[in-house]
Amino acid sequence: MQVNIIDHPLIQHKLTIMRKKETSSADFRKLLEEITMLMGYEATRDLPLEDVEIETPIQKTVGKRLTGKKIAIVPVLRAGFGMVQGLLDLIPSARIGVIGLYRDPETLKPVEYYCKLPNIENRSFIIVDPMLATGGSSVAAIQMLKDRGVKDIRLMCLVAAPEGVDTVNKAHPDVKIYTAAVDECLNEHGYIVPGLGDAGDRIFGTK
């Protein structure tokens, strides 16, 4: 199982509050934004830097700046929407793409309904979706990017099931997965156990 688990104590503490069934939508959204920002540090750790000459008030020196690839954040609707602002706080100049997918409740297969991406040239794409359950939605989202020519793709989620990680690893071994937790398993309805329920419903206050 190839996965980067970002389990800083602050992240684990906040995730526990998100899991609690009595946590309000307002708190759930805020915590998701905060955790995404914390995870963003690790998920962007390998971004390339270049030297740049600058002048401080004291003297000339050489500093570092990000170089090469630009970033795009791609939320998988709806739940991925809750992870956009946290990453934007870190990378304000990132472009944003949108993928519309939902999981059919009977078949658990992903159903695509929207895709709009920024210019893909020389750009790293970070797909965000809090839940990686069977992996069907993430595999489809990654494929949608690849079909449009995107080469550099990372997947950032919040809670993953081992089954979902394996499925994404097998279908897209080139895509690095970042998550705050890998839970125990899936239940008979395809929900992550113990998980946090339906992330989309908890963010949007539906159901």
Ligand SMILES: O=P(O)(O)OC[C@H]1O[C@H](OP(=O)(O)OP(=O)(O)O)[C@H](O)[C@@H]1O
């Ligand atoms: O790994 P999978 O088994 O495919 O399940 C994960 C997907 O399910 C959820 O979306 P959902 O279908 O509930 O749509 P929503 O975000 O609009 O609620 C979640 O946000 C993922 O996209």
Ligand SMILES: O=c1cc[nH]c(=O)[nH]1
């Ligand atoms: O546990 C799960 C599984 C899929 N989608 C969710 O929102 N939660």
Ligand SMILES: [Mg+2]
């Ligand atoms: Mg949902």
